[in-house]
Amino acid sequence: MLFHLPSALRRFARDNEIVEMRLPADVQMTISEAFVTLGRDYPAIRQRVLDDQNNIRRHVNVFVNGENVRFAQGGQTQVSNGSEVWIYPALSGG
Numbered sequence: 001m002l003f004h005l006p007s008a009l010r011r012f013a014r015d016n017e018i019v020e021m022r023l024p025a026d027v028q029m030t031i032s033e034a035f036v037t038l039g040r041d042y043p044a045i046r047q048r049v050l051d052d053q054n055n056i057r058r059h060v061n062v063f064v065n066g067e068n069v070r071f072a073q074g075g076q077t078q079v080s081n082g083s084e085v086w087i088y089p090a091l092s093g094g
Contacts, residue, residue: 001079003038004086005045012044019045023081031064031085032056032075049087061088 003019013019021038023029029037032054039046049060055075056062062069063086069077079085 001034001081001083001085003045004084006087006089008089009045009048009087012048013042025081028078028080030073030075031062031069031077031079034079034085059090061090062086063088 001021001023003021005013005017005019010017019038019042021034032050035046035050035056036054039050049057049062051057056069064072064077064079064083066084067077069075
């Protein structure tokens with residue numbers, strides 16, 4: 001599984017733009033579980049993407065294989081080794 005990080009999060013991943021996480025071949029997990037697992041190596045990323053209940057923070061947009069998880073199953077969206085995860089900070093303004 002590949003996590004594509006925005007520039008604001010790269011400093012928490014040794015300046016990597018992409019972080020790879022390997023799962024056992026037959027394992028699937030939710031995107032929230034994937035961020036918890038990723039947080040073992042990169043705790044600052046987990047803290048900035050998930051809240052204390054392991055829900056995706058409102059100001060963070062997460063896409064799995066091109067689909068915004070908010071319009072899928074949210075934090076329960078399934079991911080596996082072949083998944084690509086993109087993290088974007090939400091933009092607002094007027």
